Every structure is written in C-alpha cells, then in structure tokens.
Amino acid sequence: MVTREDVLQMARLSKLYIKEEELDALTRDMDNIIAFAETISAAQCEQTDFDNISNLSNVLREDVVLPSYSREEILKNAESQDEGYFLVKKRS
Amino acid sequence: MKYELVSGLETHVELSTNTKIFCGCTTDFGGEQNTHCCPICIGLPGTLPKLNEKVVDYAIMAGLATNCEISHISKMDRKNYCYPDLPKAYQISQFDMPLCKNGYIALSNGRKIGITRIHIEEDAGKLVHQRGNTYVDYNRGGVPLIEIVSEPDIRSIDEAREYVEKLQMIMRYIGVSDCKMQEGSLRCDVNISLRPIGSVEFGTRTEIKNMNSFTYMTKAMEYEVSRQAELLDEGKEVTQETLRYIVEENRTESMRGKEDANDYRYFREPDLVTIEVSQEKIDRFKAMLPELPDAKFTRYVNELGIPEADAGLLVKYRRVAEYFEKAMEGTANPKVAANCIIGQIFRRVENETEKEAFDIALPAEYLRDLILLLDGGKIKMNLLKSTLEKMLDQGKPATDFIKEEDMGGIDTDTLRQLCTDAIAANPNAVADYLGGKEKALKSLLGFVMKNSRGRADAVEAEKLLIEMVSASK
Numbered sequence: 342m343v344t345r346e347d348v349l350q351m352a353r354l355s356k357l358y359i360k361e362e363e364l365d366a367l368t369r370d371m372d373n374i375i376a377f378a379e380t381i382s383a384a385q386c387e388q389t390d391f392d393n394i395s396n397l398s399n400v401l402r403e404d405v406v407l408p409s410y411s412r413e414e415i416l417k418n419a420e421s422q423d424e425g426y427f428l429v430k431k432r433s
Numbered sequence: 434m435k436y437e438l439v440s441g442l443e444t445h446v447e448l449s450t451n452t453k454i455f456c457g458c459t460t461d462f463g464g465e466q467n468t469h470c471c472p473i474c475i476g477l478p479g480t481l482p483k484l485n486e487k488v489v490d491y492a493i494m495a496g497l498a499t500n501c502e503i504s505h506i507s508k509m510d511r512k513n514y515c516y517p518d519l520p521k522a523y524q525i526s527q528f529d530m531p532l533c534k535n536g537y538i539a540l541s542n543g544r545k546i547g548i549t550r551i552h553i554e555e556d557a558g559k560l561v562h563q564r565g566n567t568y569v570d571y572n573r574g575g576v577p578l579i580e581i582v583s584e585p586d587i588r589s590i591d592e593a594r595e596y597v598e599k600l601q602m603i604m605r606y607i608g609v610s611d612c613k614m615q616e617g618s619l620r621c622d623v624n625i626s627l628r629p630i631g632s633v634e635f636g637t638r639t640e641i642k643n644m645n646s647f648t649y650m651t652k653a654m655e656y657e658v659s660r661q662a663e664l665l666d667e668g669k670e671v672t673q674e675t676l677r678y679i680v681e682e683n684r685t686e687s688m689r690g691k692e693d694a695n696d697y698r699y700f701r702e703p704d705l706v707t708i709e710v711s712q713e714k715i716d717r718f719k720a721m722l723p724e725l726p727d728a729k730f731t732r733y734v735n736e737l738g739i740p741e742a743d744a745g746l747l748v749k750y751r752r753v754a755e756y757f758e759k760a761m762e763g764t765a766n767p768k769v770a771a772n773c774i775i776g777q778i779f780r781r782v783e784n785e786t787e788k789e790a791f792d793i794a795l796p797a798e799y800l801r802d803l804i805l806l807l808d809g810g811k812i813k814m815n816l817l818k819s820t821l822e823k824m825l826d827q828g829k830p831a832t833d834f835i836k837e838e839d840m841g842g843i844d845t846d847t848l849r850q851l852c853t854d855a856i857a858a859n860p861n862a863v864a865d866y867l868g869g870k871e872k873a874l875k876s877l878l879g880f881v882m883k884n885s886r887g888r889a890d891a892v893e894a895e896k897l898l899i900e901m902v903s904a905s906k
C-alpha cells in the first residue's frame with residue numbers, strides 16, 4: 342500500500358509541489374499504478390536474465406581520441422548560456 | 434570518555450585514459466569550458482554510450498594491485514539523481530556487480546584495510562556558482578573514474594592518511610592515474626563515527642564529502658572527531674548526515690540529513706552490454722603488474738641493506754626507484770647510489786611533482802659509471818660527490834670532469850706533504866684550532882683537498898691534520 346507519506350517523499354525527491362487536497366487522489370493513483378505494474382510479476386516465463394536479453398557482452402571501443410564538437414554546437418540547444426557555460430539561472 | 438575512531442573511505446580516482454568513458458572526447462585537464470564535449474557526454478537524446486576498453490583494463494589493474502578479486506561478469510547501472518552537473522539526470526556507474534571486490538591495502542603498522550569494492554563510473558561536470566546562478570562546464574563530464582570503497586577498518590587519522598597515500602602510490606606505479614589531488618584526480622569521501630573504546634558496535638556516522646588535499650582531510654577529520662566526541666560527552670546523539678568541510682573556518686557543515694538521502698533508483702543501464710573478463714585476461718594482467726612499492730621496499734631493506742627511511746623515499750615515486758635500480762646495478766654497495774640520489778639529486782627536485790616526473794639531465798648510467806670508479810678504488814668519496822654536482826649541472830659523464838691522472842688517489846707521503854703545506858700556509862687557522870676553535874680545521878682541510886684536486890681522502894686527511902697540528906703545539 343502506498344501511503345500519503347510515500348507520495349510526499351516522492352514529491353520532495355522530484356522537487357514537485359503538491360497541494361494538500363490533491364494528496365488523497367494522488368495516493369490512490371499511485372497505488373493503482375503499482376498494482377498495474379505488479380501484474381508483470383505474476384507472469385510465468387522461462388527466461389530469467391531480463392537484464393541481458395541481448396546476450397551480448399564486451400561491446401567496447403578503443404581509447405582513441407575523436408574530435409569533440411565546437412562549443413557553439415554544444416551550447417546550441419541550451420535554454421540559456423553565458424561566456425561559454427551552460428547557465429542554470431537562479432530560481433526567482 | 435575515551436573514544437575509538439571508526440572510519441571508512443570512498444576514494445575517487447580519475448583514470449588517465451586518452452578519452453572519456455563512453456565517447457571519444459579527450460580527457461585533457463584544463464581546456465576551455467565546454468570544448469571537450471559531444472552529444473554523448475552532454476547526454477543528448479538518441480545518443481548511445483560505448484564503453485572504453487582501457488577503462489575496464491585500468492580498473493582490473495587497480496583491482497589486482499590492491500589484492501581484489503576480479504569479477505568475470507559485471508555490468509553498468511544507472512544512478513539517478515537530478516543536479517546540473519549531470520546532463521542526463523543519471524550517472525552511469527556500477528551498483529550490485531562491481532568489477533573488483535574483496536581486496537585490501539596493508540599499512541606499515543601491519544594492519545590491513547579491507548577494500549569492499551572498486552567500480553567504474555563517469556565523472557560529473559564542473560559547476561561554478563556565481564551571483565546565485567550556476568555555470569556548467571561539461572569537459573569533465575564522462576571522464577572515467579574508479580571508486581575505491583574501503584571497509585570501516587580505519588582506526589586513526591594517521592591510518593586514513595597512510596591508506597590514501599598508499600592508494601596514490603600504487604595507482605601511480607601501475608600508471609592508471611596521476612592521482613593529483615590539487616587537480617581533483619584523487620578525492621575522498623570520509624565516513625566517521627566514534628565508539629567508546631572496547632565497544633564492538635558502531636556509532637552513528639557522518640560523511641565528509643570531497644576531500645582533495647591531505648592537509649584538509651586531516652584537519653576535517655580532526656574537527657569532526659572532536660565535534661562528535663563533544664556531543665557524545667554531553668550525552669547527545671550524533672546525527673547521521675552528509676557534511677562539507679569549510680576550509681576558511683576549519684569546520685564542517687551539513688549538506689543533507691539522513692531523511693534527505695537520495696533514493697538513487699539504481700537499475701541496469703539498458704544501453705550498455707555485460708562486461709565479461711576472462712581468467713586468461715586476469716592472469717595476463719597479473720603477470721604484467723610492475724613490482725609494487727611495498728615489495729620494492731622490503732627488497733631494498735632486506736636484500737640491498739638500504740635503511741628503512743631511505744628505502745621509503747626511494748620507493749615513493751616509481752621513476753626514482755627505477756633510476757636508483759639502474760644506477761646501482763653492478764655496483765658494490767647499493768647505499769652509495771641511494772645516498773647520491775637522496776643526498777644530492779633530491780636537492781634539485783624539490784617538490785612532489787618534480788619527484789614524480791624525476792626528469793633530470795643526468796642518465797642513471799652515468800651515475801653508475803661514477804660509482805664504479807669509486808668501487809675500483811680510482812676515486813674517493815669526496816671526489817665522487819663533487820664530480821656528481823658538476824655532472825648534474827651539465828648532464829655529462831664523469832670522464833668529462835676527472836682526468837686520468839686524478840684517478841687512483843694519492844699515497845700517504847704525498848698526503849703528509851700536502852698537510853705540512855697546509856699548516857705552513859695557514860698559521861692563523863692553526864692558532865685558532867689550538868685555541869679551541871675546532872672549526873678552524875676545516876680551512877686546513879679545504880686547502881689539502883683543493884691542492885690534491887679532490888683526490889685526497891677527506892677522512893684520512895682530517896685525521897692526519899689533527900695529529901700533525903696537535904704535535905706542533
């Protein structure tokens with residue numbers, strides 16, 4: 342069972358603000374989401390190593406330097422930048 | 434009450450590969466901000482990381498050099514946290530299947546500090562906080578790290594220091610990192626708790642983050658130990674929290690408490706495949722490891738007869754040890770080469786960086802040839818010393834400075850004559866010496882050495898001078 346405290350803690354870790362009146366509904370929703378996900382655990386299957394379904398190993402690269410991108414290119418998609426840095430603005 | 438320190442360290446060591454862990458960007462230190470970046474290391478959507486083989490190799494070497502077991506199978510995991518230094522909002526690290534585990538470092542007091550694990554991961558970017566804004570440079574983002582996690586086996590601040598010094602020495606020896614604390618390529622998180630002496634249970638611990646100098650680490654630990662001891666003495670409890678050390682004020686400050694501890698939601702990194710390490714590879718790497726500082730130290734002391742203090746100085750830097758081994762090869766007494774290096778050459782390489790590089794103009798072979806002249810009775814120790822200074826100045830072999838006729842020393846009659854001359858030429862020094870000024874003998878000795886062109890044996894000459902001056906009274 343997901344508790345109200347669990348939801349508050351999750352909200353805090355995700356830096357979300359939750360109104361008191363939303364809390365009960367969110368707790369119910371979260372409980373349903375988890376119940377939904379748990380149907381997967383009930384499934385029977387042979388394959389156990391889900392972590393490595395590709396069965397690949399050691400796909401490695403050699404330690405050879407390749408050219409980096411230009412700074413303009415790197416910063417192109419940044420929401421804000423200053424003097425060649427990505428800029429994270431003060432929250433006002 | 435008296436307390437015992439219980440401490441464990443997490444040490445981050447930046448690997449000296451050419452490229453980052455998952456992309457071909459350079460790992461060079463000090464480039465202009467955001468010029469060593471590509472879509473992979475700034476975490477743009479649609480990119481795929483590919484593991485640098487050198488990172489795995491270096492981590493295996495680090496594990497073998499610290500007596501670890503190497504895992505035949507390991508994998509990468511995502512460690513999720515949201516902070517601007519991580520462009521992907523997760524760090525690719527290793528969680529439950531690290532590459533190396535169950536090792537140890539032996540300290541000089543005979544205690545072993547257990548190493549729980551060594552795993553590979555990517556470094557984060559660098560943040561500059563200014564005027565309330567945060568400026569982000571991702572050049573360091575994606576630089577490969579190993580994190581070496583110790584058991585809580587450390588019982589004193591001295592042990593903590595020696596443990597880190599040994600790690601630093603070993604990593605430099607095997608060439609996987611330059612371990613420069615001032616550049617951040619070696620940094621430690623220190624866990625600290627106290628317990629009453631005799632108690633078996635651990636107390637509540639705090640963790641000081643990111644110590645990047647030996648001095649600050651020692652100071653921060655001293656501060657934290659006394660802070661905790663005061664709390665316990667007052668019957669209060671230590672709060673489990675993460676601390677940062679404020680250098681300017683020599684105190685620690687809370688960064689976050691236990692309840693704010695991150696839930697990293699580790700899960701397997703789906704973009705990277707399993708890492709398999711064969712026994713053959715482990716054996717090959719084991720065979721490739723150089724002789725490590727501890728083994729060298731023991732050999733120098735036990736087999737070469739080098740005093741412990743000197744052996745410690747020689748093994749501290751691999752290049753110094755290699756120079757010493759070349760210079761002493763085939764000579765009669767290894768102590769001579771050791772003394773030349775410690776007494777004379779070290780004066781020319783003063784700081785740690787210079788000793789680490791040990792880039793001196795004089796080839797070790799030239800020093801060996803000079804020592805062989807001494808072994809063959811062709812020159813005396815004092816001539817060896819003065820010639821070595823000239824050789825170090827100019828990087829040239831001994832034969833450039835010692836003429837054939839200077840070799841072979843001088844016989845007792847000639848030495849006696851030189852002493853007689855010295856006494857005759859320096860009546861004031863003789864009077865001073867007889868008047869009780871023992872130092873006055875030095876000018877007589879200097880006269881003899883100069884007129885013998887350094888061939889005279891200083892010890893013999895001094896003995897003879899004292900004898901002759903005293904007799905002239």
Ligand SMILES: [Zn+2]
Nearest residue numbers: 456458471474
């Ligand atoms: Zn890159």
